[in-house]
Amino acid sequence: MSFKKKIMAVVAVGALTVGTAVPAMALENEFHGMFKFMGIGGNFFNGSGANLAKDAHSGTFAEQRARINYIAKANDNLKLVTHFELDSRFGGKVNQTGQYYANDSGNLDADQITLETKNVYLDFNCPITGTNVKAGIQPWSDSYKSVFLLADMTGVNLTKKFDPLTVSLGWFRFDDNTPGSTADVGQLTADLIVLDGKFAVTKDITVGASYYNIQNDTGSTSNPGFELLHMVGLNASIKAGPATIDPFFAYQFGEVSATSDLSAFLAGATAKVKVGPGSINAAALYLSGDDNGTGDADDFKIVSVSPPTSYFNAANMWLLVRSGQAINSSTSVLGNDLTVRGRGLAGFFAGYEGTMDKVFYNANVGYAMTAEERGSEDSSLGTEINAQVGYKLFDNLSISAAAAYVFLGDGLKKQSGTGLKGISGFAPATAAAADFDDPYMLNVQLAYVF
Amino acid sequence: MKKIAVLLCAAFMMSVTVPVFAAEMTKEEKDQCLLASKNCATEVDSIQKKIKKLNAEIKKGKKVYSAEEIKKLQEKLDEADKMLDNLLRP
Numbered sequence: 001m002s003f004k005k006k007i008m009a010v011v012a013v014g015a016l017t018v019g020t021a022v023p024a025m026a027l028e029n030e031f032h033g034m035f036k037f038m039g040i041g042g043n044f045f046n047g048s049g050a051n052l053a054k055d056a057h058s059g060t061f062a063e064q065r066a067r068i069n070y071i072a073k074a075n076d077n078l079k080l081v082t083h084f085e086l087d088s089r090f091g092g093k094v095n096q097t098g099q100y101y102a103n104d105s106g107n108l109d110a111d112q113i114t115l116e117t118k119n120v121y122l123d124f125n126c127p128i129t130g131t132n133v134k135a136g137i138q139p140w141s142d143s144y145k146s147v148f149l150l151a152d153m154t155g156v157n158l159t160k161k162f163d164p165l166t167v168s169l170g171w172f173r174f175d176d177n178t179p180g181s182t183a184d185v186g187q188l189t190a191d192l193i194v195l196d197g198k199f200a201v202t203k204d205i206t207v208g209a210s211y212y213n214i215q216n217d218t219g220s221t222s223n224p225g226f227e228l229l230h231m232v233g234l235n236a237s238i239k240a241g242p243a244t245i246d247p248f249f250a251y252q253f254g255e256v257s258a259t260s261d262l263s264a265f266l267a268g269a270t271a272k273v274k275v276g277p278g279s280i281n282a283a284a285l286y287l288s289g290d291d292n293g294t295g296d297a298d299d300f301k302i303v304s305v306s307p308p309t310s311y312f313n314a315a316n317m318w319l320l321v322r323s324g325q326a327i328n329s330s331t332s333v334l335g336n337d338l339t340v341r342g343r344g345l346a347g348f349f350a351g352y353e354g355t356m357d358k359v360f361y362n363a364n365v366g367y368a369m370t371a372e373e374r375g376s377e378d379s380s381l382g383t384e385i386n387a388q389v390g391y392k393l394f395d396n397l398s399i400s401a402a403a404a405y406v407f408l409g410d411g412l413k414k415q416s417g418t419g420l421k422g423i424s425g426f427a428p429a430t431a432a433a434a435d436f437d438d439p440y441m442l443n444v445q446l447a448y449v450f
Numbered sequence: 451m452k453k454i455a456v457l458l459c460a461a462f463m464m465s466v467t468v469p470v471f472a473a474e475m476t477k478e479e480k481d482q483c484l485l486a487s488k489n490c491a492t493e494v495d496s497i498q499k500k501i502k503k504l505n506a507e508i509k510k511g512k513k514v515y516s517a518e519e520i521k522k523l524q525e526k527l528d529e530a531d532k533m534l535d536n537l538l539r540p
Contacts, residue, residue, distance in 0.1 A: 330540040450496040
C-alpha cells in the first residue's frame with residue numbers, strides 16, 4: 001500500500017468513526033410533564049362548575065390530570081415543542097344525554113379518548129436576524145398577571161432582544177371556526193395583535209409597556225364581548241432588598257358594538273417580602289365596572305369566560321378567585337368571571353408561605369367586592385380564609401392538604417331582584433333559594449412534576 | 451513504521467468517540483441503571499433539576515463564564531421557568 005493510499009485509509013477510518021458517533025448528538029429529546037391527583041370534599045364544586053346553593057349538599061370526589069411535554073431539539077436554535085393533557089374524574093363523566101365526554105376516561109374499564117392538545121409549535125432563532133420565532137399552537141400570557149388573557153392559541157410570535165430592551169410582536173387567530181356553508185375560512189375571524197416591550201433599567205428593575213389589539217369580525221359579541229379593543233398598559237417588576245413588587249396598569253378603549261364605546265381600566269400590584277423562614281404575599285386588583293350595563297361601557301373586558309382564560313393566581317385563593325393549583329374543577333364563586341359580568345372587581349389578598357425542610361405551608365385571606373353597584377345590589381362578594389400544608393415525599397413528588405372557607409357577602413348570598421341585595425346572575429333568584437350557604441372545600445393533592 | 455502509524459491514528463480516533471459508552475460500567479460494577487434507574491446513559495434532567503443546575507451555573511458568575519454565556523444561561527433559566535409555569539397552570 002502506497003503512503004497516499006494509507007493516508008486515504010486513515011481519513012476514511014476517521015470519517016467513518018466521526019460519522020457513526022455524531023448522529024447520537026444530533027437530536028435532543030426532552031421530556032417533561034406533571035401528574036396531579038386531587039381528592040376534593042365540600043359543598044361547592046359539582047365536578048364541572050360552581051355550585052352555590054341553599055342547604056348545599058356536601059360531597060366528595062376525585063380527579064386527575066397528566067400533562068406530557070415532548071420537545072424535539074435539533075440544536076439550541078431549533079426545536080419543536082409539543083404539550084398534551086389527559087384529564088379524568090374518578091368514576092367517569094357523562095354529558096346530559098349520557099354520552100361520555102371525549103376528554104374523560106374515568107369510567108369502568110377506561111378506554112375513552114382523552115388526549116388533548118395544548119401546544120404544538122416550532123420555536124427557532126432566525127440565523128439572519130437573531131429573532132426568536134414561535135409559530136403554531138402556543139401558550140401566551142399578558143403582562144398583567146394574566147387577568148386579561150392567558151391561553152393556548154394558534155399564532156406567530158416574534159421576539160427580538162436589543163439589550164437591555166426586549167420586544168415581542170405577535171399575531172394570534174383565536175376564532176376562525178365558522179362552518180364553510182356560512183362563510184369561507186378567513187372571513188369571520190377574531191385576531192389578537194400584540195406589541196410588548198420590556199426594558200431592564202437595572203438588574204433589579206424592569207419596566208414594560210404594551211399594546212394589545214383585538215379585532216372581532218366574527219359577527220358575534222358574545223365571546224369576546226366587543227367588536228374592537230385597544231389596550232395600552234405599563235407594568236414593572238422591582239426588587240428592593242427582601243421585597244419584590246410588581247405594579248401594573250392598563251387602559252382599554254374601542255367599540256363594544258356600533259352603538260356602544262368602551263373606556264375601561266385595570267390596576268393592581270403584587271408583592272412578595274421575605275420574612276423569617278418564608279414570605280409574605282400581598283396582592284390587590286381593581287377592574288373598572290359599569291354601573292348600569294347599558295350605553296357606553298366602562299367595564300374592563302376579559303377575552304373569554306368560557307372557556308376560562310382569565311387568571312389572578314397571585315390572589316392565592318381557592319374559592320373566591322380561581323386557584324392556580326386547581327386542575328379539572330377549576331372555578332370560583334364568580335364562575336371564573338373576574339369582571340362579575342361587567343360590574344368590575346376590587347380585591348385585596350394577603351398571606352404567608354414558608355418551608356421547613358420537606359414541609360411546606362401557606363395561609364391566606366382575601367376580600368372581594370364589585371367595583372360598581374347596579375341598583376340595589378350589594379357590592380360585597382365575600383371573604384375567604386384558606387390554609388395548606390404539604391410534604392415533599394421526593395424531590396419531584398409532594399403530598400398536601402388544603403382547606404378553604406368563604407364568608408359570602410350579601411351580593412352573592414341574598415336574593416336578587418328589583419330592590420334586593422343579591423347580584424343578578426350570581427345570587428339566589430328566588431326567596432325559596434335564598435340565602436346561599438357559605439362555600440367550603442377540603443382537598444388532598446398528590447403532585448408529581450418532572 | 452507507517453503501518454503502525456496508521457493503526458495508532460485509527461485507534462486514537464476510535465478512542466475519542468467510544469468512552470461515552472465504555473464509561474458506563476465495567477464487568478465488576480453493578481448495573482445501577484437496571485438495578486435502581488440511576489446513571490442510565492439515556493437519563494435526562496427533570497425540569498426542577500434543570501432549573502437547579504442552571505441556577506448553580508449562573509451563580510459561578512464571571513469567574514467561569516463570559517458575560518455572553520451567563521446571558522445565555524439566564525435565557526435558558528427563564529425558558530425553563532416558563533415551561534414549568536405552563537405545565538402547572540390550571
